[in-house]
Amino acid sequence: MNIGSKNKKRGVLPSRPDPPTVDQILEDINRAAPNDPVFSILEKTGQDSSRPSDSDVDLRFQQCRQYLELNEQLQEARSRLLRQREELRAAGEQLQSDVEEVKGQTL
Template identity: 80%
Template sequence: MNIVAKSKKRVVLPSRPNPPTVDQILEDIDRAAPNDPVFSVLEKTGQDSSRPSPDSDAELKFQQCREYLELNERLQEARERLLKQREELRAAGERLQEDVAEVKGRTL
C-alpha cells in the first residue's frame, strides 16, 4: 500500500500584542465621545450610576478604605447583636433548667 502524505505548510501566526496599560485604557476612555456606545450600555445596565468611577489610584484606594470601614462597622454591630443574643439564650437556658428542676421536684 502506497500512501502519499501531503505535507501542509505550517502557517506562522503573528504573536499576540501586549495588553494595554492602565494609562492607555484611561487615555482611551478620556478620548471617547460622550455618545460612545459603551457609555450607553453602562447606563442601561446600571453600572454607571451605582458608584462614581475613580479618577485616580488615590480615589480607588479611598473607596476601598471606605468600603472596608463600612464593612468593619457592620461586623462590629453584628458582633454586639450576637453577644446580646448569646446572653439572652444563656439566661433562657438557665430558666429552663430551673423550671425542669422544679417540675422534677414536684413529681417526686
C-alpha cells in the first residue's frame, strides 16, 4: 500500500475574517506605541512616516512622468499594431483572392 494513497481526514478550516476597515487601521496605528517594531523597521529602511523630503517628492514626480510617457508610448504602439494587423489581414485576403484567381486560370 502506498503511503501517499492513505485517506486522511482534513479538518475544515475556519473562514477568514473580514479585512479591517480604514477606521480600524487608523485606530490601530494611532494606538501603537512610538517604540513599536513597525516604526523602527520603517526608520531603518528610510520609510519613516514623517514628511517626505523634497528629493523623495521629486523622485516620485519623475517616476510619475516616466510612467505617463511610457503609457502614452504603449498606447501609440498598440494603435500602430492594430493598424498593421488590419493591413496584414487585408493583404492576406487579397493574396488569397489572387491565389484563387491564378488557380482558376490554370484549370
